[in-house]
Amino acid sequence: MSKRALAVLATVFVLSGCTSVATTVIPNVTAQVPVPGNASVAAVPTAAAGDQCANPLASLRPPNPLPAPGQMPAGSTMAKIVQRGKLIVGVDQNTFHMGFRDPSTGQIQGFDIDMARAVAQALFGDPNAVQLKVLTSDQRIPALQNGDVDIVVRTMTITCDRLKQVAFSAVYYDAKQRILVKQNSPIDGPDALAGKRVCATKGSTSLAAVAALPVKPVPVSVSDWTDCLVMLQQGQVDAVSTDDVILAGMTAQDQYTKIVGAPLADEPYGMAMPLQNQDFVRFVNGVLANIEAGGSWTASYQRWLGGLLPGAAPAPPTPQYRD
Amino acid sequence: MLGAGGGGMTAVQADRRVRGLARLGGTTPGVLGGFALSLILVALLAGALTGLGVQNRAQAVDDLAARSGPLSVAAEQIYQSLSDADATATGAFLSGGLEPAATRQRYEADIAQASGTLAIAVAAREPADITASGSALATLSEQLPVYAGLVETARADNQQGLPLGAAYQREASTLMRTRLLPMAQDLYRSETAQVTADQDGAGAFPIVELLLGLIVLGLLVAAQVVLFRRTNRVFNVGLLGATAATLVSLLWVMVSGIAVMGDISASQRDGSTQVDVLAAARIATLAARADETLTLVARGAGQAYQADFVQVDKQLGGLLTTAGNQATDSGVRAKIDAAKADHAAWTTAHGTLRKADDSGDYGGAVTVAIGTAPDSAATAFDKLDSDLREAIDQTRSAFTSKVTGAGNALNGVVAVVAVLAVLTAAGAGAGIWRRLRDYR
Numbered sequence: 001m002s003k004r005a006l007a008v009l010a011t012v013f014v015l016s017g018c019t020s021v022a023t024t025v026i027p028n029v030t031a032q033v034p035v036p037g038n039a040s041v042a043a044v045p046t047a048a049a050g051d052q053c054a055n056p057l058a059s060l061r062p063p064n065p066l067p068a069p070g071q072m073p074a075g076s077t078m079a080k081i082v083q084r085g086k087l088i089v090g091v092d093q094n095t096f097h098m099g100f101r102d103p104s105t106g107q108i109q110g111f112d113i114d115m116a117r118a119v120a121q122a123l124f125g126d127p128n129a130v131q132l133k134v135l136t137s138d139q140r141i142p143a144l145q146n147g148d149v150d151i152v153v154r155t156m157t158i159t160c161d162r163l164k165q166v167a168f169s170a171v172y173y174d175a176k177q178r179i180l181v182k183q184n185s186p187i188d189g190p191d192a193l194a195g196k197r198v199c200a201t202k203g204s205t206s207l208a209a210v211a212a213l214p215v216k217p218v219p220v221s222v223s224d225w226t227d228c229l230v231m232l233q234q235g236q237v238d239a240v241s242t243d244d245v246i247l248a249g250m251t252a253q254d255q256y257t258k259i260v261g262a263p264l265a266d267e268p269y270g271m272a273m274p275l276q277n278q279d280f281v282r283f284v285n286g287v288l289a290n291i292e293a294g295g296s297w298t299a300s301y302q303r304w305l306g307g308l309l310p311g312a313a314p315a316p317p318t319p320q321y322r323d
Numbered sequence: 324m325l326g327a328g329g330g331g332m333t334a335v336q337a338d339r340r341v342r343g344l345a346r347l348g349g350t351t352p353g354v355l356g357g358f359a360l361s362l363i364l365v366a367l368l369a370g371a372l373t374g375l376g377v378q379n380r381a382q383a384v385d386d387l388a389a390r391s392g393p394l395s396v397a398a399e400q401i402y403q404s405l406s407d408a409d410a411t412a413t414g415a416f417l418s419g420g421l422e423p424a425a426t427r428q429r430y431e432a433d434i435a436q437a438s439g440t441l442a443i444a445v446a447a448r449e450p451a452d453i454t455a456s457g458s459a460l461a462t463l464s465e466q467l468p469v470y471a472g473l474v475e476t477a478r479a480d481n482q483q484g485l486p487l488g489a490a491y492q493r494e495a496s497t498l499m500r501t502r503l504l505p506m507a508q509d510l511y512r513s514e515t516a517q518v519t520a521d522q523d524g525a526g527a528f529p530i531v532e533l534l535l536g537l538i539v540l541g542l543l544v545a546a547q548v549v550l551f552r553r554t555n556r557v558f559n560v561g562l563l564g565a566t567a568a569t570l571v572s573l574l575w576v577m578v579s580g581i582a583v584m585g586d587i588s589a590s591q592r593d594g595s596t597q598v599d600v601l602a603a604a605r606i607a608t609l610a611a612r613a614d615e616t617l618t619l620v621a622r623g624a625g626q627a628y629q630a631d632f633v634q635v636d637k638q639l640g641g642l643l644t645t646a647g648n649q650a651t652d653s654g655v656r657a658k659i660d661a662a663k664a665d666h667a668a669w670t671t672a673h674g675t676l677r678k679a680d681d682s683g684d685y686g687g688a689v690t691v692a693i694g695t696a697p698d699s700a701a702t703a704f705d706k707l708d709s710d711l712r713e714a715i716d717q718t719r720s721a722f723t724s725k726v727t728g729a730g731n732a733l734n735g736v737v738a739v740v741a742v743l744a745v746l747t748a749a750g751a752g753a754g755i756w757r758r759l760r761d762y763r
Binding site: 024025026027029031032033034035036037086088093094095096100101102103104106108130131132133134224226227229230253254 | 416417418450451454461465466469470473480481484485486487488489490491493494495496497498501502621622682683685689
C-alpha cells in the first residue's frame with residue numbers, strides 16, 4: 001500500500017507543478033571610500049613633548065667674513081659640495097607657496113625653495129645649482145642621516161628632540177600651529193576637537209601636538225599635507241592642524257575652508273643639516289643673515305606669502321647664536 | 324498509476340507467472356527472446372550515453388570557443404586597460420602645463436575599453452557570482468567609477484594650477500593599485516582556470532564511450548555464439564548488420580574523440596599556454612611603466628616605485644625568455660625576439676633616465692621618460708607593448724583555430740551515434756526475430 005501512496009504523492013507533485021524557484025537577492029552595497037595611500041589613524045608617541053633642552057633656537061655663529069662663492073675653505077663640507085657641482089636639497093612639492101610643484105610648468109618653487117637657492121647662490125654664485133629631492137615629513141631626518149641630501153629646507157620645526165639627530169640653522173621663519181576647518185564647521189578652536197578626526201602628516205610636530213591635546217582628538221596621519229586637504233574635502237577628517245603658513249596654502253586652494261582658533265604651538269622653522277657638518281651650519285647662518293639684511297628675505301615673503309597671510313610682511317626672525 | 328496492476332495481482336497468479344518465465348528462460352526461444360530484448364535495450368542505452376558523452380565534449384569545446392576563451396581575453400583586457408589608464412593619467416602629470424590631447428584620448432579609450440569589457444564579463448556570469456562576497460567583478464564595477472571621479476577631480480585642480488591635483492592623482496593611483504588591479508588579476512586567474520577546465524573536459528580520452536561500445540559488441544558476439552549453438556546457423560544478417568553498425572559507431576566516436584584530443588592539446592601548446600606567459604609579460608610591462616612614471620612623479624620620494632620597477636623588470640625578462648622558448652610559430656617567435664630587443668632598449672633608456680634624475684637633471688629625466696625621441700623610454704615601452712600585443716593576438720588566433728578544428732571534428736557525431744544505435748537495435752531485434760519465427 002505504501003507504494004501506491006508514494007505513487008499518488010508523486011503524481012500530485014507533478015500535477016501541482018511544485019518546483020522550488022531560486023530567487024536572486026540584491027544585496028545592499030556599501031560604499032568603500034578611497035583614502036590617500038599611507039593614511040592611518042595614528043597611534044602617536046606623545047613622549048616627544050617631554051624633551052627639554054637649553055635654547056633650541058640658538059644656532060652656531062656664522063664665520064666673519066663669509067667665504068666668497070666658489071672659494072670655500074679646503075676640506076670643508078662646502079668645498080665638497082662645490083666640487084660636486086650641485087647642492088642637494090630635501091624639499092616639499094605639496095605645500096602651496098612654501099615648496100610646491102607648479103602643475104603648469106612642472107617646476108618646484110616657493111619660499112623654502114628661494115631659501116635653498118640663496119644657499120646655492122652663496123656656494124656657487126648660481127642659484128640654479130640645486131638638485132631638489134622631494135621628501136615626505138618622516139623622510140627628512142633619515143635622508144640627512146644617510147647623506148642623501150646636504151640640507152633640508154622643508155617647513156621643518158626646530159625641536160629639542162630633532163636637535164639630537166640633526167643640526168639646525170637659525171630660525172628663518174616663525175610659524176604657528178593652527179586649525180583648518182570647512183567654512184560651515186562648528187569647530188572654533190582646539191577645545192572643540194574632542195573626538196574629532198584631525199589630520200596631520202606622519203613624523204610632523206603637528207601630529208604630536210594634536211595627539212597631546214587634552215580634549216583627545218583622533219589623529220589621522222598621511223604622507224603629504226595636500227593629502228590632508230583631500231581628506232577634508234572628502235569629509236574623511238573634521239579638521240587639519242598644522243602651521244599657519246601651510247594652512248594658508250590650503251585655504252588658497254579651497255575657498256570653502258577657514259583657519260580658526262588660537263595658536264596651539266610656536267613652530268620656528270630651521271634648515272636642517274647632518275649633525276657633524278658644523279661648518280656648513282655656520283655658513284648657512286651667514287647666508288641667512290645676509291639675505292635677511294639685504295632684503296631678499298622680505299622680497300621672497302612678499303612674492304610667495306604676502307597674498308596668503310593677512311597683514312604686511314613681518315620683519316625677518318632675529319637670529320640667535322651660540323659659539 | 325504505477326504498481327496498481329501488481330497490487331491487484333493475487334499471489335498465486337504471480338507465482339504462476341514467475342514459474343512460466345523460468346521455464347521459458349530455459350528454452351531456446353526464451354534465451355533468444357531475452358537476448359533480443361536486452362540487445363535492443365543495451366544498444367539504445369549505450370547509444371544514448373555515448374551521444375551524451377559526445378554532446379558534453381562538444382559543449383566543452385563550444386564553451387572554449389564562445390565562453391571561457393573570450394572571457395579570459397576579456398579579463399586580460401580589463402587588467403591591461405586599467406593599468407594603462409593609470410600609467411597614462413599619471414604620466415599626464417609629468418608633461419606639465421596643458422595636457423597633451425593624445426594622452427587624454429588614450430586615457431578615455433582605456434576607461435571606455437575597461438568599462439565595456441567589464442560589462443561583458445559581468446553579463447557572462449550568474450547573479451550569484453556577482454553578489455558573492457569578495458567578488459572581483461562586483462569590486463571592479465563599484466570602484467571603477469570612483470577611480471574615474473578622482474582622476475577628473477585631479478584634472479580640475481590641475482587646470483587651476485593647484486598642487487592639490489597631484490594629491491587626488493596619488494589617491495586615484497593608490498585605489499587602482501591596491502583595489503582595482505588585484506581584483507582584475509583575480510578575475511584573470513579564475514577565467515584562465517575555467518579555460519583549463521574546459522580544455523580538460525574537451526580533451527579527455529573517450530574511455531566511457533569505448534567501454535560502452537565494447538559492451539554492445541560483446542553482447543552481439545555472445546548472441547551470435549548462442550544462436551550458432553542453438554540453431555546451428557553460422558551467419559545471421561541482422562546480427563551481423565548490428566555488429567557492423569556498432570563497430571562503425573565506435574570507430575567514429577573514437578576517431579573524432581582522438582582528433583579533438585589532438586586539437587585541444589594543440590590549442591594549449593600553440594595557444595593558451597603561450598598566451599598566459601605573454602599576457603603576464605604584458606602586465607609586467609605595464610606595471611614597470613607605471614613604476615617608472617610614478618618614480619618621477621614622486622620626485623625623490625619614489626624609491627619604493629623604483630625598487631618595484633627593478634623587481635618587475637627582472638620578472639619581465641624571465642617571462643620573455645620563457646615565451647621565446649615556448650613559441651611554436653615563427654611569426655610569434657619573431658615578435659618575441661623584437662620584444663626582447665625593445666626590452667633591452669627600454670632598460671638602457673631607463674638607466675639613462677635614472678642617471679639623469681639621480682644627478683639632479685629632472686627635466687632631462689622627464690624628457691627621456693615621456694619624449695618621442697627614438698631612444699626614449701616611452702618609445703621603447705610603446706614598441707614593447709605593441710610587440711607583445713601582436714604576439715598575443717597571433718597565439719590567440721592559433722588557439723581559436725585549433726578550438727574551431729575540435730568543434731568541426733565533432734560535427735554530426737551525435738546524429739551518427741543516434742542513427743547507428745537505432746540500426747544496431749533494429750538489426751539485433753530483426754535478426755533474432757527471424758530465428759524465433761522458426762519455433763512457431
